Amino acid sequence: MTDQERHIAVWNNCLQIIENNIDxxxxxxxxxxxxxxxxxxxxxxxEVPSDFFRQYIEEAYKDLLRLTIRRAIGADAQLFYLVxxxxxxxxxxxxxxxxxxxxNNAVSVPTxxxxxxxxxxxxxxVQRLKINPRLNPEYCFANLVEGExxxxxxxxxxxxxxxxxxxxxxxxxxxxxxxxxxxxIAQAIGIAIKEKFQEKVVLYxxxxxxxxxxxDAVQGNRIVDFIAFYQRIDVxxxxxxxxxxxxxxxxxxxxxxxxxxxxxxxxxxTSDRAPADLQNFEDRLMSRFxxxxxxxxxxxxxxxxxxxLRSRALREGVALSEDVLTYLASRIKTNFRELEGxxxxxxxxxxxxxxxxxxxxAQSISGKIVGQEQKEVSTxxxxxxxxxxxxxxxxMLLSTSRKRQIVQARQIAMYECRNLIQNCSLSTIGAxxxxxxxxxxxxxCNTVQDLMATDKLFRxxxxxIENMIVVTVE
Numbered sequence: 055m056t057d058q059e060r061h062i063a064v065w066n067n068c069l070q071i072i073e074n075n076i077d078x079x080x081x082x083x084x085x086x087x088x089x090x091x092x093x094x095x096x097x098x099x100x101e102v103p104s105d106f107f108r109q110y111i112e113e114a115y116k117d118l119l120r121l122t123i124r125r126a127i128g129a130d131a132q133l134f135y136l137v138x139x140x141x142x143x144x145x146x147x148x149x150x151x152x153x154x155x156x157x158n159n160a161v162s163v164p165t166x167x168x169x170x171x172x173x174x175x176x177x178x179x180v181q182r183l184k185i186n187p188r189l190n191p192e193y194c195f196a197n198l199v200e201g202e203x204x205x206x207x208x209x210x211x212x213x214x215x216x217x218x219x220x221x222x223x224x225x226x227x228x229x230x231x232x233x234x235x236x237x238x239i240a241q242a243i244g245i246a247i248k249e250k251f252q253e254k255v256v257l258y259x260x261x262x263x264x265x266x267x268x269x270d271a272v273q274g275n276r277i278v279d280f281i282a283f284y285q286r287i288d289v290x291x292x293x294x295x296x297x298x299x300x301x302x303x304x305x306x307x308x309x310x311x312x313x314x315x316x317x318x319x320x321x322x323x324t325s326d327r328a329p330a331d332l333q334n335f336e337d338r339l340m341s342r343f344x345x346x347x348x349x350x351x352x353x354x355x356x357x358x359x360x361x362x363l364r365s366r367a368l369r370e371g372v373a374l375s376e377d378v379l380t381y382l383a384s385r386i387k388t389n390f391r392e393l394e395g396x397x398x399x400x401x402x403x404x405x406x407x408x409x410x411x412x413x414x415x416a417q418s419i420s421g422k423i424v425g426q427e428q429k430e431v432s433t434x435x436x437x438x439x440x441x442x443x444x445x446x447x448x449x450m451l452l453s454t455s456r457k458r459q460i461v462q463a464r465q466i467a468m469y470e471c472r473n474l475i476q477n478c479s480l481s482t483i484g485a486x487x488x489x490x491x492x493x494x495x496x497x498x499c500n501t502v503q504d505l506m507a508t509d510k511l512f513r514x515x516x517x518x519i520e521n522m523i524v525v526t527v528e
Contacts, residue, residue, distance in 0.1 A: 061093035101136040104371040106401045137371045156248040187256040193241035201358025207349040215246035218320035223347040225321035230351035233389030236324035254288040261297035284310045295323040328479045359383040431474045433486045440467045465498035
């Protein structure tokens with residue numbers, strides 16, 4: 055038997071074992087389309103129709119595949135997948151059960167006795183720790199689509215990855231609504247740093263996880279060890295920093311922040327709101343969030359959405375017509391997450407149902423995920439509604455006039471924008487309504503709330519305007 059025939063024979067033996075252990079329909083759907091490509095030593099490479107196909111069989115049949123391959127080849131058998139993208143691109147070879155996850159080298163962390171008053175003459179012990187960076191290899195720069203909505207954030211992230219802790223972007227504070235790529239950009243920095251600087255210790259953690267770890271350390275009288283652990287991090291990524299509430303938690307994080315920043319370590323934070331809009335945060339901590347660069351990630355425009363869909367389809371190895379791509383890009387406008395979710399569902403339905411991916415199927419799937427298409431609430435719509443209700447012009451509302459009617463109309467517009475537009479920061483509202491700063495918008499919103507609680511007529515005005523806006527978008 056030649057080497058060219060050996061991989062076919064080995065895979066046929068594997069298919070016989072698999073066929074005897076799973077449902078016939080599942081076998082026909084998920085294993086018959088697989089084609090053996092090569093067998094080099096103990097490395098078997100299989101070609102699969104798409105990356106979705108690979109992910110599914112890895113999830114559903116990972117143990118069965120692993121045991122079968124070892125039985126056919128030997129204990130040192132390794133499985134690789136070849137995903138051959140469309141458009142005559144070179145195939146992508148991916149290892150089974152992702153083995154390219156970034157790792158940190160073990161670091162020495164001083165540990166202290168949990169006594170209430172440890173003696174200053176007793177030296178702490180040293181423990182070697184293997185810190186899991188908790189980075190998802192899918193969130194790399196190669197899988198990130200750059201557009202006008204995130205260009206500044208991506209450029210800053212690439213600069214940081216080349217010289218962590220040595221750029222003016224420390225800390226980097228990324229903020230914006232859900233699904234706009236904050237976590238992706240933040241983790242891409244960590245992954246790129248691990249590729250270039252393997253000795254650096256990178257850690258990704260959420261604000262809620264940091265708070266929970268702090269509370270556990272307090273209860274176990276291990277707060278000194280907790281701080282010592284975080285002081286050994288070279289690149290600290292904290293996702294959803296807005297969840298870092300609590301006086302004790304913030305005090306401890308403040309100390310960790312100061313130590314890392316003063317020692318040239320890189321800090322990266324993400325949040326669903328701008329630093330100035332964070333609530334229940336200590337002033338000294340908020341001022342440090344503003345030290346470096348704050349970048350707002352915006353909703354992706356049409357061109358970016360279209361490019362993202364093309365890129366994702368290429369990674370999935372799926373050929374989509376231009377009609378399907380343009381329909382999805384024009385239909386789903388909210389964020390990248392809904393775009394990816396719709397495309398994944400579309401591929402899954404087509405694969406499982408043996409259907410072609412056309413506009414009709416795209417319409418059906420997108421309708422189930424994002425609902426019926428409707429007009430979005432915008433600052434422009436709010437301004438027009440307020441002006442119509444009070445019979446004033448847009449120019450009057452956006453002017454610097456201090457007439458009571460104009461001021462109240464302007465304040466109501468700011469209040470409605472904050473209440474009805476998702477993930478719209480105070481700074482953005484102020485910029486679009488008269489060029490005001492975030493403090494002015496916050497004052498306006500508080501004033502409207504106070505008047506609604508004490509003035510029945512004013513409350514009726516606000517409710518009428520809100521009903522006008524809701525009716526318009528339905």
